[in-house]
Amino acid sequence: MNKIRAAITAIGGYVPEYRLTNQILETMVETTDEWITSRTGVKERRILKGEGLGTSDMAVEAVNQLLEKRGISADEIDLLICCTVTPDLVFPATANIITDKVGAKNAFGFDLMAACSGFLYGVTTASKYIESGSYKKVVVVGGDKMSSIVDYEDRQTCIIFGDGCGAVLLEPTEEEIGIMDCIMKSDGSGRVHLHQKAGGSVKPASHATVDAKEHFVYQEGQAVFKFAVTNMADVSAEIMERNNLTSDDIRYLVPHQANKRIIDATARRMGLGSEKVMLNIEKYGNTTSGTIPLCLWEWEKELKKGDNLILSAFGGGFTWGSIYLKWAYDAK
Ligand code: UT7
Secondary structure: OOOOEEEEEEEEEEOOOEEEEHHHHHOOOOOOHHHHHHHHOOOEEEEOOOOOOOHHHHHHHHHHHHHHHHOOOHHHOOEEEEEOOOOOOOOOOHHHHHHHHHOOOOOEEEEEOOHHHHHHHHHHHHHHHHHOOOOOOEEEEEEEEHHHOOOOOOOOOOOOEOEEEEEEEEEEEOOOOEEEEEEEEEOHHHHHHEEEOOOOOOOOOOHHHHHOOOOOEEEOHHHHHHHHHHHHHHHHHHHHHHOOOOHHHOOEEEEOOOOHHHHHHHHHHHOOOHHHEOOOHHHHOEOHHHHHHHHHHHHHHHOOOOOEEEEEEEEOOOEEEEEEEEOOOOOO
């Protein structure tokens, strides 16, 4: 019997309507469109507006879209993994909320937190469930409502982050396509540079934590940048070498969209021209777990069965990694 691999067989995405442009940010903090564009590549980001809406509401749109594209019903889903740092609630898992809202009655689900590498960790985990032979339809959601934890008075962070969500369906195949290799890494000592100070068990929410703005993203931008540039490029080169891939073999790099300068450095290290790099940071900014599935969603129509893609990310934790996959279908 041939080896069972996991292949992405459908993809859905959702970004909210509201556009927070650099021009609007110029009126909120001391910054300029020129600075943001040249230092990050972001022009605008989407923000989920509306009382009572959370990450699950974006995920429901993305999941329903992929079910429709694949022509299956929600009760065929076996497992749903939700990768996010902005769950609807501290508990229960947002995966449970999504499965309830879409009507995935036969699925179990859990949340997976690996910050900006969340989607890659999720796809890696999902692929193992599929390869075991026990699970046939696994949905991986990557999405964040970053606006819920961003301080719009902090010009270092509010210029980067946005809201959005993507979702993929993974199914078994015995063809030489799908998830070919995964390299995932983490280094918890990096947590000092990027975290949320309060709201967890070490420092539960209190008046004092709210007053001290400790429920927002804390990021030492330069330190994170330094680690991101090196590690994202290194792991992307490592997965190419391990699979004997040259730049000519690769159709697209699908990078986490944190900063265009990090993406450019990774592409340079892999020997790829900009025509082989998926880039939509100018429209959506950094949607944390959402960036990579949103790229795949936008580029789906251009992808052909057998195309070699390298997915790479770096984020809070620190976490980072790369996935090598062969795209499994021609878009309709
Ligand atoms: O998602 C995964 C994890 N996150 C990342 O990968 C993010 C990695 N880090 C970055 O992308 C960048 O570090 C930032 C975009 C956050 C900041 O860019 P930078 O080039 O590292 O800026 P910097 O912090 O070195 O600041 C340079 C200067 C400073 O002024 P002085 O001290 O040189 O006078 C800052 O105060 O730019 C100033 N600055 C700004 N000026 C205008 C910082 N933010 C802004 C701003 N507008 N928004």
